[in-house]
Amino acid sequence: MSSEQQIWIVIPGFNEAEVIHDVVARVRALYPRIVVVDDCSQDVTGERARSAGATVLRHPMNLGQGAxxxxxxxxxxxQGATHIITFDADGQHRVEDIDVLLRTQQETQADIVFGSRFLGSATDIPPFRRMVLKTAVEFTALTSGVRLTDAHNGLRLLTRRAAEAIRIRQNRMAHASEIIGKVGALRLRFAEAPVTIVYTKYSLSKGQKLSNAINILAELFVARLHR
Amino acid sequence: MIKAILVVALLVSLCYAYFQRRKSRLVAVGIALTGVAGIYFVLYPSHTSSLAARLGVGRGADLVFYCWIVSSLFIWIDLQFKILTLQVAVTELNRELALRNPRLPDRTNPAGESPPPKP
Incomplete structure (x- = not known):
């Protein structure tokens, strides 16, 4: 990590009071610049994130993870970030993998680095979820021209260039596909890095329902028609 | 009398399609085609049966019904666009409010200490 780099960790959170303090504390041990976006939680997510050392921004109404x-x-x-890491609030990402993303970006000079559980490891991934994720990979490759091994991983690195170029408009879970679509449309250089996803009872309960795939498809379809 | 009312209503839909042409050409064309077809069917109702027979639909009333389904689909899509536009505005407003009021880290409770108790 060079002295010129300003690495910011962005953690979107909604009703994550149970784990957010630990997540922020673990990240902050290595990366001090953290912003938690409290998406109008009904619990003390914001207060706990702040007490753990994060800057907290709060949406007055719930908009979704993409927003x-x-x-x-x-x-x-x-704030002058040169590298931005998106990191989930539910504890399924490992702080050590942030360094993996940074080293991959350094080696490949990619504009954006996607974490991939299928290049790394996913502990106890349910079989049906694995199948749906693989289907998402094929769908994303077909629609965006960008072939990844893991199309719905919240752990990613964006350089300043990529962050300025990609403007997320999908408020909810279709944002993951939108980001990949924009990488293809803007011809950004991308790479993948092996990361570990830790499936716990808590993270599985917080994860998006597989039936959301239908909503994601509908949102992407309407967005495509709309100018 | 009813024919006049229907034709006027469909002409209004054509005007709407005209004003929508910049926002969504697809929706504008869909509404325009449906409006023109609707005016034609109102003015020449007997033609619906022969047209329906040619299209293999059955009765003229069925053809009109199917056209209504298609036009409803276009209206639904148009409504989705309007909702999307509103959503963008609401999102931007919420974002500005959040960005103008950042809550900086709590320096009185260094990371590693216990989190605040549950309310």
């Missing part, structure tokens, strides 16, 4: 990410990314850019 929270874009808010956090914009804040990080305004």
């Amino acid at each position: 929270a990410l874009q808010t956090g990314i914009r804040y990080a850019l305004e």
Whole structure:
């Protein structure tokens, strides 16, 4: 990590009071610049994130993870970030993998680095979820021209260039596909890095329902028609 | 009398399609085609049966019904666009409010200490 680099960690959170303090504390041990976007939680997510050392931005109304990410990314850019890491609040990501993303970006000079559980490891991934994720990979490759091994991983690194170019407009879970679509459309250089996803009872309960795939498809379809 | 009312209503839909042409050409064309077809069917109702027979639909009333389904689909899509536009505005407003009021880290409770108790 060079002295010129300003690495910001963006963590979108909604009702994550149970784990957010630990997540932020673990990240902050290595990376001090953290912004948690509290997406109008009904619990003390914001207060706990702040007490753990994060800057907290709070949406007055619930908008979705995509919207929270874009808010956090914009804040990080305004603070002078050179590298932005998106990191989930539910504890399924490992802090050690942030360094893996950074080293991969350094080696490949990619504009964006996607974490991939299928290049790394996913502990106890349910079989049906694995199948749906693989299907998402094929769908994303077909629609965006960008072939990844893991198309729905919240752990990613964006350089300042990529963060400024990609403007997330999908408020909810279709943002993951939108980001990949924009990488293809804008011809950004991308790479993948092996990461570990830790499936716990808590993270599985917080993860998006597989039936959301239908909602994601509908949102992407309408967005494509709309100018 | 009813024909006049229907034709006027369909002409209004054509005007709407005209004003929508910049926002969504697809929706504008869909509404325009449906409006023109609707005016034609109102003015020449007997033609619906022969047209329906040619299209293999059955009755003229069935053809009109199917056209209504298609036009409803276009209206639904148009409504989705309007909702999307509103959503963008609401999102931007929420984002500005959040960015203008960042809550900086709590320096009185260094990371590693216990989190605040649950309310």
